[in-house]
Amino acid sequence: MAPPGQDPFVYALSSNSAWAGYKGHQNPDFFSRLTSGQAPDILWLGCSDSRCPETTILGLQPGDVFVHRNIANIISPTDINTAAVIEYAVVQLRVKHVVLCGHTVCGGPTAVLGDASVGGVLDIWLTPMRALRDAHAEELDSISSEDKQRAVNRLAELNVEAGVRVLMANAAIREAVRDRGLQVHGTLFDMATGRVRDLGLGTAKMDKGRGAVPEVGGVVRGRHAQLVFGGDGAAGMRAF
Amino acid sequence: MAPPGQDPFVYALSSNSAWAGYKGHQNPDFFSRLTSGQAPDILWLGCSDSRCPETTILGLQPGDVFVHRNIANIISPTDINTAAVIEYAVVQLRVKHVVLCGHTVCGGPTAVLGDASVGGVLDIWLTPMRALRDAHAEELDSISSEDKQRAVNRLAELNVEAGVRVLMANAAIREAVRDRGLQVHGTLFDMATGRVRDLGLGTAKMDKGRGAVPEVGGVVRGRHAQLVFGGDGAAGMRAF
Amino acid sequence: MAPPGQDPFVYALSSNSAWAGYKGHQNPDFFSRLTSGQAPDILWLGCSDSRCPETTILGLQPGDVFVHRNIANIISPTDINTAAVIEYAVVQLRVKHVVLCGHTVCGGPTAVLGDASVGGVLDIWLTPMRALRDAHAEELDSISSEDKQRAVNRLAELNVEAGVRVLMANAAIREAVRDRGLQVHGTLFDMATGRVRDLGLGTAKMDKGRGAVPEVGGVVRGRHAQLVFGGDGAAGMRAF
Amino acid sequence: MAPPGQDPFVYALSSNSAWAGYKGHQNPDFFSRLTSGQAPDILWLGCSDSRCPETTILGLQPGDVFVHRNIANIISPTDINTAAVIEYAVVQLRVKHVVLCGHTVCGGPTAVLGDASVGGVLDIWLTPMRALRDAHAEELDSISSEDKQRAVNRLAELNVEAGVRVLMANAAIREAVRDRGLQVHGTLFDMATGRVRDLGLGTAKMDKGRGAVPEVGGVVRGRHAQLVFGGDGAAGMRAF
Numbered sequence: 001m002a003p004p005g006q007d008p009f010v011y012a013l014s015s016n017s018a019w020a021g022y023k024g025h026q027n028p029d030f031f032s033r034l035t036s037g038q039a040p041d042i043l044w045l046g047c048s049d050s051r052c053p054e055t056t057i058l059g060l061q062p063g064d065v066f067v068h069r070n071i072a073n074i075i076s077p078t079d080i081n082t083a084a085v086i087e088y089a090v091v092q093l094r095v096k097h098v099v100l101c102g103h104t105v106c107g108g109p110t111a112v113l114g115d116a117s118v119g120g121v122l123d124i125w126l127t128p129m130r131a132l133r134d135a136h137a138e139e140l141d142s143i144s145s146e147d148k149q150r151a152v153n154r155l156a157e158l159n160v161e162a163g164v165r166v167l168m169a170n171a172a173i174r175e176a177v178r179d180r181g182l183q184v185h186g187t188l189f190d191m192a193t194g195r196v197r198d199l200g201l202g203t204a205k206m207d208k209g210r211g212a213v214p215e216v217g218g219v220v221r222g223r224h225a226q227l228v229f230g231g232d233g234a235a236g237m238r239a240f
Numbered sequence: 241m242a243p244p245g246q247d248p249f250v251y252a253l254s255s256n257s258a259w260a261g262y263k264g265h266q267n268p269d270f271f272s273r274l275t276s277g278q279a280p281d282i283l284w285l286g287c288s289d290s291r292c293p294e295t296t297i298l299g300l301q302p303g304d305v306f307v308h309r310n311i312a313n314i315i316s317p318t319d320i321n322t323a324a325v326i327e328y329a330v331v332q333l334r335v336k337h338v339v340l341c342g343h344t345v346c347g348g349p350t351a352v353l354g355d356a357s358v359g360g361v362l363d364i365w366l367t368p369m370r371a372l373r374d375a376h377a378e379e380l381d382s383i384s385s386e387d388k389q390r391a392v393n394r395l396a397e398l399n400v401e402a403g404v405r406v407l408m409a410n411a412a413i414r415e416a417v418r419d420r421g422l423q424v425h426g427t428l429f430d431m432a433t434g435r436v437r438d439l440g441l442g443t444a445k446m447d448k449g450r451g452a453v454p455e456v457g458g459v460v461r462g463r464h465a466q467l468v469f470g471g472d473g474a475a476g477m478r479a480f
Numbered sequence: 481m482a483p484p485g486q487d488p489f490v491y492a493l494s495s496n497s498a499w500a501g502y503k504g505h506q507n508p509d510f511f512s513r514l515t516s517g518q519a520p521d522i523l524w525l526g527c528s529d530s531r532c533p534e535t536t537i538l539g540l541q542p543g544d545v546f547v548h549r550n551i552a553n554i555i556s557p558t559d560i561n562t563a564a565v566i567e568y569a570v571v572q573l574r575v576k577h578v579v580l581c582g583h584t585v586c587g588g589p590t591a592v593l594g595d596a597s598v599g600g601v602l603d604i605w606l607t608p609m610r611a612l613r614d615a616h617a618e619e620l621d622s623i624s625s626e627d628k629q630r631a632v633n634r635l636a637e638l639n640v641e642a643g644v645r646v647l648m649a650n651a652a653i654r655e656a657v658r659d660r661g662l663q664v665h666g667t668l669f670d671m672a673t674g675r676v677r678d679l680g681l682g683t684a685k686m687d688k689g690r691g692a693v694p695e696v697g698g699v700v701r702g703r704h705a706q707l708v709f710g711g712d713g714a715a716g717m718r719a720f
Numbered sequence: 721m722a723p724p725g726q727d728p729f730v731y732a733l734s735s736n737s738a739w740a741g742y743k744g745h746q747n748p749d750f751f752s753r754l755t756s757g758q759a760p761d762i763l764w765l766g767c768s769d770s771r772c773p774e775t776t777i778l779g780l781q782p783g784d785v786f787v788h789r790n791i792a793n794i795i796s797p798t799d800i801n802t803a804a805v806i807e808y809a810v811v812q813l814r815v816k817h818v819v820l821c822g823h824t825v826c827g828g829p830t831a832v833l834g835d836a837s838v839g840g841v842l843d844i845w846l847t848p849m850r851a852l853r854d855a856h857a858e859e860l861d862s863i864s865s866e867d868k869q870r871a872v873n874r875l876a877e878l879n880v881e882a883g884v885r886v887l888m889a890n891a892a893i894r895e896a897v898r899d900r901g902l903q904v905h906g907t908l909f910d911m912a913t914g915r916v917r918d919l920g921l922g923t924a925k926m927d928k929g930r931g932a933v934p935e936v937g938g939v940v941r942g943r944h945a946q947l948v949f950g951g952d953g954a955a956g957m958r959a960f
Contacts, residue, residue, distance in 0.1 A: 008281035009337040019299035020434030040290035041248035050280035050306045053295035059259035066290045071324045077607035078556040080800040081321040084365035097249040120840005123651045125324035127557040131649045169611045171603045194260030316798040317847035320560040360600005363891045367797035371889045409851040411843045488761035489817040499779035500914030520770035521728035530760035530786045533775030539739035546770045551804045561801040564791045564845035577729045605804035674740030
């Protein structure tokens with residue numbers, strides 16, 4: 001944050017300049033390597049929240065993570081902005097991992113659980129989360145009566161689950177999962193500890209279900225036996 | 241990047257854990273302060289490119305910058321994803337600065353100048369940039385004949401200009417510019433140097449035009465004389 | 481259709497001119513009344529299909545039905561185009577009925593059941609229908625083995641059901657249902673007979689469930705007891 | 721409109737039934753031919769306004785016109801709903817004409833010229849029209865001082881012009897214009913007369929410019945002279 005009395009934009013530019021000077025000093029090749037292209041392994045789909053800068057919290061570097069961040073990391077199946085990012089990352093850059101990351105203390109679930117209208121565009125944007133709250137009203141009400149913040153975090157988790165299901169239904173992702181083993185993960189950033197927790201969803205869930213259910217069941221008829229959407233994975237797809 | 245042979249997702253999680261441990265050690269209050277809320281001064285609208293992690297390149301910290309990143313940092317006036325981010329940042333969080341940031345060596349302008357179809361959704365998403373290329377075909381062709389990369393960077397710059405015009409037409413932004421002095425900036429991240437350059441667009445341009453044109457001219461009839469969209473500023477709005 | 485050898489656009493303009501002449505002759509006040517404003521009772525959300533012109537098949541007149549038509553009458557919760565139509569019709573024009581209408585022999589379900597990729601943007605647009613197919617794979621496969629066309633029509637019906645659930649979660653619609661008795665209907669246009677069939681969804685379903693479940697518990701806290709989302713209605717909302 | 725005291729939805733269903741009975745009587749093959757498929761010549765992009773039912777005002781029949789209707793017939797380059805309709809109509813159905821149709825006495829321009837905020841989602845949806853108003857403030861103010869309604873209609877016309885430019889930049893349309901002579905038209909429905917007026921935009925404008933530039937051939941091919949959108953057409957692209 002800018003020191004008191006200093007303009008935050010001016011401060012950010014001077015801070016950038018200091019970073020660039022330091023980085024170039026530390027590693028003289030750094031920027032010339034950056035200009036030669038990108039080959040990130042990870043696509044990060046996260047929240048716009050200022051407290052979740054993916055590269056920083058993952059302890060990684062410029063060039064490591066391709067990124068889309070929006071309000072409450074909502075993955076809407078027909079959103080063209082998100083779809084364009086996914087297509088570029090999965091088809092063109094051929095990332096190996098898609099990581100959807102929600103976080104605790106998120107403003108989206110807080111607004112939705114408070115049930116107040118939050119303004120025109122946000123009301124529409126948050127519709128999927130409101131539907132999710134209704135679908136899990138009993139559980140959320142019961143948690144909320146004991147601890148409001150825990151209900152907020154539980155809805156954030158449910159939102160990641162729903163988002164992962166949407167990702168698993170995306171045509172480009174399906175193809176890459178089947179053809180080259182792309183992995184899809186659902187995670188939660190716990191602000192109280194700074195840790196990103198793997199929720200074991202997406203392709204992980206699909207793999208786990210494999211032993212139990214040897215049948216495809218018509219969801220995705222992939223060319224490789226291990227790609228069946230069985231067990232929990234099938235439910236995931238179906239609950240959409 | 242993950243060391244050779246190591247899974248990039250597993251590596252990212254362990255790297256996150258190391259970061260969290262270090263951060264908490266360095267500043268024991270860090271995460272408890274994070275959980276208490278966010279009050280960022282800056283909304284960053286940037287590219288999904290893995291080489292442009294805003295908080296890292298600005299040398300800032302979690303909590304400082306609210307973020308939306310999409311393919312080629314295109315600001316489309318009716319995109320609900322972008323609009324929801326702007327509304328939340330400007331109306332709810334009351335950020336002081338909106339910073340649109342393009343970058344050199346960007347894949348979007350490269351694709352558009354190459355004129356190859358890049359796939360279904362991306363073709364639609366990049367339509368505004370293709371129109372921009374057509375509108376500036378003469379200038380871009382002339383640059384391109386000497387130096388292709390410079391034409392790519394020039395189109396990236398034109399794209400920021402166009403995006404700033406869209407931002408200046410957004411209802412929530414207009415109101416905040418008028419009522420509480422919100423500033424809108426257009427910038428370009430030069431990968432060869434690591435520096436973010438201020439292009440002097442948006443509210444800066446508006447201010448510069450002030451002396452020259454004392455008349456509002458019907459664009460935005462604000463309550464404060466200094467908010468006229470005159471001189472270059474008016475042209476900005478008008479060229480949309 | 482234009483007679484053979486005639487340009488369809490030129491023919492359409494001349495046909496329009498003939499219609500206007502006839503209409504004005506038949507009812508000299510017709511066009512002057514049109515210019516004085518609109519007060520439609522019905523918002524129609526239907527398919528772009530050329531065979532479903534709502535005003536024609538309903539036997540109604542210009543001024544009677546406010547309209548949005550898109551590919552496969554998909555109601556996507558965060559689609560701004562659809563949301564803007566709903567907001568204008570429900571909040572500004574205060575229509576009394578929202579009618580979502582699918583139809584038999586629809587190209588959307590046909591494409592989705594064929595499981596072929598249909599192109600970039602359509603693939604994304606049809607994602608919700610593909611998820612619906614997966615969620616009902618067993619039923620659809622069983623029907624399809626006997627009669628492919630019947631499976632297409634069943635998926636069209638499921639798509640209307642899903643769309644009505646999205647409509648019932650829309651903030652503007654919820655408020656109008658609660659405050660002024662707006663009705664929401666799901667229907668199917670059967671091309672073989674020309675009849676629009678009421679599927680008994682939306683507010684009709686909600687009413688039916690009333691007797692069974694008197695308490696909602698936080699889904700919609702309306703002012704009128706009869707507007708609870710109980711019984712089947714509640715399930716409707718929850719299955720989103 | 722439903723007779724006083726009658727439920728508009730119930731009335732619409734009974735009116736549909738009467739229409740179906742009449743139509744089947746008049747032409748016993750009508751509905752069986754409908755079920756066999758659609759082959760419309762025209763894609764209509766029009767306003768949701770209840771007074772503009774395309775098939776009715778064009779004096780045409782079910783099966784003749786493929787349709788997308790939204791608020792104020794705004795063509796936004798990255799709107800996925802509109803883009804999906806265009807792709808299906810142009811690529812799959814191979815329509816011969818794309819007709820964008822605005823109309824007089826339209827609520828969109830009226831709201832925008834009044835400069836009142838019209839609500840969250842509509843504010844965003846109407847942003848392109850607001851920018852258009854700003855870009856033509858002088859002309860519109862001057863007309864408005866004499867005749868407000870004429871300024872509304874002029875803005876409706878400017879909106880069609882802008883929309884046609886967006887259509888001419890759409891990749892699927894460009895390809896079809898080049899490869900198979902698809903025509904793009906801008907029109908205005910005058911409610912006072914019931915007539916649809918051809919504004920001479922789109923491919924018509926391109927053709928007119930052809931004399932000046934000997935080759936149109938292929939809309940955009942490469943970096944050279946043949947890249948011009950001849951005559952007025954070039955200006956069209958540039959003003960985007």
